[in-house]
Amino acid sequence: xxxxEREKMxxxxxxxxxxxxERSLRRWEQEVLPEWLSRMPEREKEFVTLxxxxxxRLYTPLDLKDHDYMQKLxxxxxxxFTRGIHATMYRARIWTMRMFSGYxxxxxxxxxxxxxxxxxxxxxxxxxxxxTLVGVDPDDPLAEGSVGIVGVSVPTLLDMExxxxxxxxxxxxxxxxxxxxxxxxxxxxxxxxxKQGVPYDxxxxxxxxxxxxxxxxxxxxxFPPEAAVKIAVDVMEWSVKNLPKWNPVSISGYHIREAxxxxxxxxxxxxxxxxxxxxxxxxxxxxxxxxxxxxSFFFDSHINFFEEIAKFRAARRMWAKIMKEWFGAKKPRxxxxxxxxxxxxxxxxxxxxxxxxxxTAIEALAAVLGGCQSLHTNSFDEPFRVPSEFAAKIxxxxxxxxxxxxxxxDVVDPLGGSYFVEWLTDExxxxxxxxxxxxxxxxxxxxxxxxxxxQREVEEAAYKFQKEVEEGKRIIVGVNAFREEGEExxxxxxxxxxxxxxxxxxxxxxxxxxxxxxDQERWKRALxxxxxxxxxxxxxxxxxxxxxxxxxxxxxxxxTLKRVYGTYAEPPYF
Amino acid sequence: xxxRRTSRIRIxxxxxxxxxxxxxxxxxxxxxxxxxxxxxxxxxxLRQTIDxxxxxxxxxxxxxxxxxxxxxxxxxxxxxxxxxxxxxxxxDIAVVMGGSxxxxxxxxxxxxxxxxxxxxxxxxxxxxxxxxxxVKGGQIASEAEA
Numbered sequence: 263x264x265x266x267e268r269e270k271m272x273x274x275x276x277x278x279x280x281x282x283x284e285r286s287l288r289r290w291e292q293e294v295l296p297e298w299l300s301r302m303p304e305r306e307k308e309f310v311t312l313x314x315x316x317x318x319r320l321y322t323p324l325d326l327k328d329h330d331y332m333q334k335l336x337x338x339x340x341x342x343f344t345r346g347i348h349a350t351m352y353r354a355r356i357w358t359m360r361m362f363s364g365y366x367x368x369x370x371x372x373x374x375x376x377x378x379x380x381x382x383x384x385x386x387x388x389x390x391x392x393x394t395l396v397g398v399d400p401d402d403p404l405a406e407g408s409v410g411i412v413g414v415s416v417p418t419l420l421d422m423e424x425x426x427x428x429x430x431x432x433x434x435x436x437x438x439x440x441x442x443x444x445x446x447x448x449x450x451x452x453x454x455x456x457k458q459g460v461p462y463d464x465x466x467x468x469x470x471x472x473x474x475x476x477x478x479x480x481x482x483x484x485f486p487p488e489a490a491v492k493i494a495v496d497v498m499e500w501s502v503k504n505l506p507k508w509n510p511v512s513i514s515g516y517h518i519r520e521a522x523x524x525x526x527x528x529x530x531x532x533x534x535x536x537x538x539x540x541x542x543x544x545x546x547x548x549x550x551x552x553x554x555x556x557x558s559f560f561f562d563s564h565i566n567f568f569e570e571i572a573k574f575r576a577a578r579r580m581w582a583k584i585m586k587e588w589f590g591a592k593k594p595r596x597x598x599x600x601x602x603x604x605x606x607x608x609x610x611x612x613x614x615x616x617x618x619x620x621x622t623a624i625e626a627l628a629a630v631l632g633g634c635q636s637l638h639t640n641s642f643d644e645p646f647r648v649p650s651e652f653a654a655k656i657x658x659x660x661x662x663x664x665x666x667x668x669x670x671x672d673v674v675d676p677l678g679g680s681y682f683v684e685w686l687t688d689e690x691x692x693x694x695x696x697x698x699x700x701x702x703x704x705x706x707x708x709x710x711x712x713x714x715x716x717q718r719e720v721e722e723a724a725y726k727f728q729k730e731v732e733e734g735k736r737i738i739v740g741v742n743a744f745r746e747e748g749e750e751x752x753x754x755x756x757x758x759x760x761x762x763x764x765x766x767x768x769x770x771x772x773x774x775x776x777x778x779x780x781d782q783e784r785w786k787r788a789l790x791x792x793x794x795x796x797x798x799x800x801x802x803x804x805x806x807x808x809x810x811x812x813x814x815x816x817x818x819x820x821x822t823l824k825r826v827y828g829t830y831a832e833p834p835y836f
Numbered sequence: 837x838x839x840r841r842t843s844r845i846r847i848x849x850x851x852x853x854x855x856x857x858x859x860x861x862x863x864x865x866x867x868x869x870x871x872x873x874x875x876x877x878x879x880x881x882l883r884q885t886i887d888x889x890x891x892x893x894x895x896x897x898x899x900x901x902x903x904x905x906x907x908x909x910x911x912x913x914x915x916x917x918x919x920x921x922x923x924x925x926x927x928d929i930a931v932v933m934g935g936s937x938x939x940x941x942x943x944x945x946x947x948x949x950x951x952x953x954x955x956x957x958x959x960x961x962x963x964x965x966x967x968x969x970x971v972k973g974g975q976i977a978s979e980a981e982a
Binding site for chain 1: 855856857859861863879881883907913916937939956
């Protein structure tokens with residue numbers, strides 16, 4: 263009852279005003295539009311967003327019929343948080359400029375981090391190489407030729423120490439894009455902090471630790487789905503109790519989108535992943551308001567500008583509703599959707615690579631207008647390789663221009679109230695609820711992943727997109743339009759060069775040295791204790807931390823866990 | 837040795853992911869597009885070793901191995917793959933690659949014996965055309981030998 267009363271109170275257009283706008287629109291459509299259409303026919307029969315949402319020619323107050331201001335928007339810092347999680351947003355503090363970086367060994371990465379800090383980045387984000395991402399040591403046969411290429415190699419505590427040489431862990435926050443080995447990398451980080459004398463309550467940052475999207479998209483899975491979720495929830499539970507400033511999970515739509523999903527799929531699958539983790543944590547007897555404020559999110563910002571902005575705004579509103587109405591959260595902080603954004607790697611192309619700078623700038627602008635908490639901007643040379651210092655600096659400067667020159671950070675939610683943006687926000691929300699409903703009926707995301715549902719949806723969308731590009735329905739500048747003769751010369755951009763074979767030799771040598779020089783008895787005992795604890799179904803986090811301090815390597819700890827939990831391989835279908 | 841391959845009408849391709857690289861969007865889209873274009877396609881799935889790829893290629897009696905790579909270890913993979921194919925006496929199977937490969941690496945890959953390198957943005961029709969050419973070229977060569 264109360265709700266209906268309030269709805270009437272803040273409905274934006276009603277009564278005579280609405281009728282007059284409706285009459286005028288009809289007149290415009292009948293008397294003005296036809297002549298224009300015959301004189302200046304439209305470019306397309308139908309305009310659709312990148313995700314295939316059909317768009318009208320024009321949006322008016324009539325498209326916001328029944329749009330109740332307080333219910334849909336409210337004020338920033340208040341439920342449903344559509345306009346932002348903080349009341350003052352970027353007027354108080356610019357988003358964190360957090361550049362995903364890492365390559366080679368810990369020495370190279372330490373240099374790169376210090377360069378980025380000098381250039382004004384405000385948060386750190388570590389990219390790991392593939393062996394680290396799947397938890398094998400550099401001398402494992404699977405690691406051959408892969409060490410240090412797509413990120414930094416971190417098989418031991420010693421490597422983590424070198425990465426943060428001259429960097430005080432009490433003064434920075436660090437994101438770690440790590441999933442199955444998250445308990446190990448978090449333990450490395452904590453052990454380094456302890457050595458630096460930084461207490462746990464001063465340590466801030468994020469472990470991605472989101473296994474569900476590994477099966478859907480990123481594919482650095484190790485353990486089978488149930489076990490993967492169990493271990494991830496171990497990290498979440500332990501962190502909430504021991505690390506008050508740590509985000510133990512970054513529920514990630516980014517990889518889902520990069521694998522080909524639409525904006526609606528990215529949004530709904532990410533929320534469904536989050537719902538699964540909330541249920542798992544509550545099943546362990548935790549109070550929702552104890553852990554919910556520590557959950558964080560990660561989205562892609564693609565090139566279809568308004569669709570992305572609408573997606574971010576819808577995401578905040580939906581999560582607030584889920585936390586409040588489904589899970590009974592009481593604290594506003596539990597309803598906050600705090601999220602990191604990365605511009606779309608898959609929107610960048612090697613053809614005329616410099617123009618990737620422009621794509622990234624537009625995508626970054628959408629992230630800011632969508633109210634992100636932190637942002638990574640891709641470098642123009644990323645279709646080829648991990649970025650050069652030159653390219654990474656341009657990407658960081660792009661954020662600084664948006665923050666300090668354009669003025670877009672000076673007003674909270676500047677696009678709020680745009681007939682189009684509000685309509686699109688509602689539309690994306692409605693479509694996302696339908697997907698969530700479907701996944702709920704399957705028994706939640708863990709079950710849906712086991713059935714392969716989101717995997718198939720993403721593959722269908724990727725294939726459809728490629729077909730549209732092939733058919734010329736999607737224009738990509740420099741790729742299927744506006745191509746340049748002799749552009750091969752332009753493509754020879756100066757790339758990051760480092761001696762990968764040398765790095766691999768060095769990393770292999772270091773891990774062997776660590777294995778040879780540790781207290782073998784203590785090491786053996788720590789791994790045994792971990793194995794027993796895993797067998798008993800206990801939270802593995804304290805035991806992993808203990809093993810790390812006994813200088814067990816990443817590969818050894820993961821091998822111990824694999825013995826207990828088994829491994830996963832995706833069926834090879836297409 | 838007369839392979840079934842030369843008398844077959846449909847071209848058979850093994851789409852492969854080698855090593856730890858998990859980016860399979862391109863591999864799956866290309867596999868499906870080739871199937872739609874009338875090719876017979878086998879997909880290895882993720883995290884294959886070179887030995888597994890060579891064994892699968894021989895067992896499936898394919899005309900072409902297509903390696904999709906987004907990690908940056910393409911030269912390492914190509915060198916090892918060509919060597920293993922030779923050791924297995926299967927160097928008549930053509931190898932092509934695609935993915936995030938810098939232009940400067942195309943010539944070194946071809947020097948190792950990779951028949952074609954497809955960079956991001958290559959239209960599927962172009963991939964189809966080149967694969968047909970490569971197989972046809974190989975058949976003419978083997979008929980001349982016979």
